[in-house]
Amino acid sequence: MNTDAPSxxxxxxxxxxxxxxxxxxxxxxxxxxxxxxxRLDDIARRAGVSKGTVFLYYANKQALFRAVIETAVLPxxxxxxxxxxQDEGDPEALMRALFAGYWRVLGDPQLSGIPKLVMAExxxxxxxxxxxxxxxxxxxxxxxxxxxxxxxxxxxxxxxxPALLCQxxxxxxxxxxxxxxxxxxxxxxxxxxDRFVEAHVxxxxxxxxxxxxxxxxx
Amino acid sequence: MNTDAPSxxxxxxxxxxxxxxxxxxxxxxxxxxxxxxxRLDDIARRAGVSKGTVFLYYANKQALFRAVIETAVLPxxxxxxxxxxQDEGDPEALMRALFAGYWRVLGDPQLSGIPKLVMAExxxxxxxxxxxxxxxxxxxxxxxxxxxxxxxxxxxxxxxxPALLCQxxxxxxxxxxxxxxxxxxxxxxxxxxDRFVEAHVxxxxxxxxxxxxxxxxx
Amino acid sequence: MNTDAPSxxxxxxxxxxxxxxxxxxxxxxxxxxxxxxxRLDDIARRAGVSKGTVFLYYANKQALFRAVIETAVLPxxxxxxxxxxQDEGDPEALMRALFAGYWRVLGDPQLSGIPKLVMAExxxxxxxxxxxxxxxxxxxxxxxxxxxxxxxxxxxxxxxxPALLCQxxxxxxxxxxxxxxxxxxxxxxxxxxDRFVEAHVxxxxxxxxxxxxxxxxx
Amino acid sequence: MNTDAPSxxxxxxxxxxxxxxxxxxxxxxxxxxxxxxxRLDDIARRAGVSKGTVFLYYANKQALFRAVIETAVLPxxxxxxxxxxQDEGDPEALMRALFAGYWRVLGDPQLSGIPKLVMAExxxxxxxxxxxxxxxxxxxxxxxxxxxxxxxxxxxxxxxxPALLCQxxxxxxxxxxxxxxxxxxxxxxxxxxDRFVEAHVxxxxxxxxxxxxxxxxx
DNA sequence: CATGAATGAGGTTTCATTCAT
DNA sequence: CATGAATGAAACCTCATTCAT
Numbered sequence: 001m002n003t004d005a006p007s008x009x010x011x012x013x014x015x016x017x018x019x020x021x022x023x024x025x026x027x028x029x030x031x032x033x034x035x036x037x038x039r040l041d042d043i044a045r046r047a048g049v050s051k052g053t054v055f056l057y058y059a060n061k062q063a064l065f066r067a068v069i070e071t072a073v074l075p076x077x078x079x080x081x082x083x084x085x086q087d088e089g090d091p092e093a094l095m096r097a098l099f100a101g102y103w104r105v106l107g108d109p110q111l112s113g114i115p116k117l118v119m120a121e122x123x124x125x126x127x128x129x130x131x132x133x134x135x136x137x138x139x140x141x142x143x144x145x146x147x148x149x150x151x152x153x154x155x156x157x158x159x160x161x162p163a164l165l166c167q168x169x170x171x172x173x174x175x176x177x178x179x180x181x182x183x184x185x186x187x188x189x190x191x192x193x194d195r196f197v198e199a200h201v202x203x204x205x206x207x208x209x210x211x212x213x214x215x216x217x218x
Numbered sequence: 219m220n221t222d223a224p225s226x227x228x229x230x231x232x233x234x235x236x237x238x239x240x241x242x243x244x245x246x247x248x249x250x251x252x253x254x255x256x257r258l259d260d261i262a263r264r265a266g267v268s269k270g271t272v273f274l275y276y277a278n279k280q281a282l283f284r285a286v287i288e289t290a291v292l293p294x295x296x297x298x299x300x301x302x303x304q305d306e307g308d309p310e311a312l313m314r315a316l317f318a319g320y321w322r323v324l325g326d327p328q329l330s331g332i333p334k335l336v337m338a339e340x341x342x343x344x345x346x347x348x349x350x351x352x353x354x355x356x357x358x359x360x361x362x363x364x365x366x367x368x369x370x371x372x373x374x375x376x377x378x379x380p381a382l383l384c385q386x387x388x389x390x391x392x393x394x395x396x397x398x399x400x401x402x403x404x405x406x407x408x409x410x411x412d413r414f415v416e417a418h419v420x421x422x423x424x425x426x427x428x429x430x431x432x433x434x435x436x
Numbered sequence: 437m438n439t440d441a442p443s444x445x446x447x448x449x450x451x452x453x454x455x456x457x458x459x460x461x462x463x464x465x466x467x468x469x470x471x472x473x474x475r476l477d478d479i480a481r482r483a484g485v486s487k488g489t490v491f492l493y494y495a496n497k498q499a500l501f502r503a504v505i506e507t508a509v510l511p512x513x514x515x516x517x518x519x520x521x522q523d524e525g526d527p528e529a530l531m532r533a534l535f536a537g538y539w540r541v542l543g544d545p546q547l548s549g550i551p552k553l554v555m556a557e558x559x560x561x562x563x564x565x566x567x568x569x570x571x572x573x574x575x576x577x578x579x580x581x582x583x584x585x586x587x588x589x590x591x592x593x594x595x596x597x598p599a600l601l602c603q604x605x606x607x608x609x610x611x612x613x614x615x616x617x618x619x620x621x622x623x624x625x626x627x628x629x630d631r632f633v634e635a636h637v638x639x640x641x642x643x644x645x646x647x648x649x650x651x652x653x654x
Numbered sequence: 655m656n657t658d659a660p661s662x663x664x665x666x667x668x669x670x671x672x673x674x675x676x677x678x679x680x681x682x683x684x685x686x687x688x689x690x691x692x693r694l695d696d697i698a699r700r701a702g703v704s705k706g707t708v709f710l711y712y713a714n715k716q717a718l719f720r721a722v723i724e725t726a727v728l729p730x731x732x733x734x735x736x737x738x739x740q741d742e743g744d745p746e747a748l749m750r751a752l753f754a755g756y757w758r759v760l761g762d763p764q765l766s767g768i769p770k771l772v773m774a775e776x777x778x779x780x781x782x783x784x785x786x787x788x789x790x791x792x793x794x795x796x797x798x799x800x801x802x803x804x805x806x807x808x809x810x811x812x813x814x815x816p817a818l819l820c821q822x823x824x825x826x827x828x829x830x831x832x833x834x835x836x837x838x839x840x841x842x843x844x845x846x847x848d849r850f851v852e853a854h855v856x857x858x859x860x861x862x863x864x865x866x867x868x869x870x871x872x
Numbered sequence: 873c874a875t876g877a878a879t880g881a882g883g884t885t886t887c888a889t890t891c892a893t
Numbered sequence: 894c895a896t897g898a899a900t901g902a903a904a905c906c907t908c909a910t911t912c913a914t
Contacts, residue, residue: 191379268874
């Protein structure tokens with residue numbers, strides 16, 4: 001309320017920023033430790049507030065967890081859908097843009113904690129898993145399927161089950177993001193993520209070509 | 219393990235099986251819930267013993283966790299190494315055999331909990347992560363690298379960074395095993411793992427061919 | 437209390453009413469929930485102010501509690517004492533007037549919360565209990581004793597320990613006020629308080645007659 | 655289980671006694687402090703166990719509270735019902751026996767905490783209140799009503815609404831039990847409970863006589 | 873060996889109280 | 894004066910761990 005006054009009292013301004021600060025701190029700790037092992041004390045401290053303050057913004061630990069999951073990914077998906085809706089260009093370029101978009105999210109060390117979290121905790125939070133599946137997985141697949149459909153129509157992509165192809169396309173990206181926040185520490189330098197993804201995209205795009213055009217690839 | 223003495227009294231035989239039963243139960247519960255959320259009560263009940271008995275075999279929860287990780291994968295790796303050491307045949311067939319071997323492990327709903335566990339808990343157990351990286355990841359990569367080396371030498375595989383190619387080869391398999399024990403419940407039927415892996419292997423093998431032989435692919 | 441200045445600005449009048457509004461809200465919540473379970477948040481909301489405001493008027497929760505107890509009953513006692521001081525009439529009528537006066541207080545759903553509160557919380561607030569005993573119980577008993585004394589002197593009441601008779605006289609009234617705010621909800625309609633008190637007073641007055649005049653009762 | 659062996663291990667014997675010990679300790683603390691203010695720490699310490707042990711026997715504080723209420727009164731009611739079922743004697747003597755029975759319970763400093771508790775906490779535990787009303791209040795009233803019915807049939811009691819008469823009969827007893835655990839401390843010695851109850855019963859029985867026989871009373 | 877009752881440290885959650893605005 | 898965001902002590906509750914039987 002009344003956020004158009006540039007001279008808002010500092011307290012009030014804090015209040016507006018608190019949820020984001022808390023979500024950021026919570027994402028960090030949840031991703032590092034997992035849901036159960038994450039202590040609200042740590043989250044609060046990392047957000048620069050006391051333990052009790054967390055409960056002013058989120059009813060309990062679970063609600064905070066859900067909020068972390070729900071707010072971190074949706075904007076990016078919406079952006080992807082918007083892009084696809086207005087761009088009618090070359091499917092191959094679109095597909096590469098889709099990869100780039102996914103990678104902007106999954107490659108961000110901050111956001112890459114989310115998929116890891118969801119996978120690690122799906123068993124304990126079936127509702128969260130269902131929400132994520134519906135709001136992220138299905139919508140992400142729909143994006144892929146639409147581009148693939150356009151490519152097949154123009155004869156630049158081979159046919160195939162879009163769900164399966166999508167999984168094939170994304171699993172290395174997802175894997176890399178999980179890897180980085182788990183064994184990445186031990187494996188430092190072994191593989192540079194950007195190069196890895198680049199290699200995968202090349203390989204995948206080549207595999208997606210119709211048989212006839214395969215010979216012309218590098 | 220020591221099952222070659224058929225005349226042992228039932229009680230003693232029971233005792234010899236306890237560790238394996240405990241590890242199996244622990245793997246189940248750890249994989250379902252994650253380390254922190256797993257209760258020793260549940261593990262004990264699932265193994266058919268009382269809570270106190272667990273401590274007769276493993277000093278504490280952490281030791282049990284380490285034992286689960288350490289005993290579940292090593293035999294399979296050793297088998298792979300033995301196979302490779304004696305087989306000098308067609309690299310392409312060997313590579314497909316390697317995929318099949320990996321899939322025998324990662325496709326097993328029982329064992330597929332392990333990678334998920336390691337990734338989810340690496341942050342909380344750096345030593346376990348380091349152990350796993352050294353004893354599983356590096357050795358697995360070495361298997362791949364050796365086959366790749368032979369294939370390049372014979373001109374049937376294109377060159378490339380073997381670590382990167384190995385990651386590329388395995389990430390979909392690892393991903394599928396993680397997926398199945400997380401969002402798989404919501405995603406039931408969307409993708410059949412075996413088909414998915416088969417498609418990936420085909421695609422990967424095609425991508426691995428030298429450019430010249432690509433045209434002969436299906 | 438200071439309502440005799442009709443031209444005060446509204447704000448100032450508001451302020452003058454605050455303590456009474458707070459006490460009323462506090463009485464409600466304390467009576468409903470008990471001292472510990474009553475939240476200052478609820479009291480503040482019911483009084484239409486913010487939580488912080490409560491502390492402008494009362495140093496802490498305990499002080500508010502004491503104020504509730506102390507201000508709610510004293511005026512009524514004083515009124516009873518004044519009445520008795522000026523009225524020299526028929527002791528039987530006075531006794532019935534005393535019952536009526538008690539019932540005006542104890543029958544008021546608002547005020548009936550007080551005795552319940554005092555009894556429920558006496559263990560946690562010995563000083564409050566002592567204050568209540570001295571300022572309410574003892575003075576109430578003195579009223580009864582004085583009327584009884586006059587009646588005995590005129591030969592219309594039988595003799596007896598006034599403290600005991602007073603307890604006997606009042607316990608059903610007190611009980612009904614406690615009952616109504618506790619099990620009254622389950623017991624709705626079973627007994628109508630006014631009828632109950634009327635029956636008790638009749639029975640008590642009959643029991644208070646000297647033996648000789650008993651036969652003339654209805 | 656297997657409690658017929660006199661040489662049971664001490665641990666096992668403790669296990670059998672724990673619930674009763676816990677209920678006794680809990681009744682004490684709940685009655686002294688009220689539900690909210692009672693700390694499980696105190697209850698545990700008074701029962702001679704640690705905090706965690708309470709939760710081995712009762713799922714949570716509320717369950718313990720319910721168990722206290724439910725187990726403390728029922729046996730006495732059942733005893734009263736049994737007595738009434740087999741005794742066909744003088745209704746006046748039966749009524750005095752009923753008073754004596756109630757007083758055995760309500761006069762016991764231990765058990766007298768129960769009614770106080772129920773009344774103080776009814777607002778916070780509607781289900782407990784309903785249970786108590788159904789299992790204690792209604793059954794208690796039925797006992798009274800049956801004796802009253804017999805007395806009216808024989809012409810030794812005057813007619814009247816039994817529910818109202820029962821309330822009238824019991825309210826001083828209930829009040830005394832509440833009083834003793836609340837303001838009784840301040841009021842020490844003012845009134846001796848046994849004398850008070852005796853006086854009440856005499857007065858009540860006299861009030862219960864039909865008008866004709868009133869003159870023969872002492 | 874095996875049990876399971878008991879423990880108590882540690883986590884989540886509540887709420888009276890403070891204080892900058 | 895009034896607010897309500899922030900605090901942190903204290904409560905409930907969980908569960909790994911111990912140990913008498």
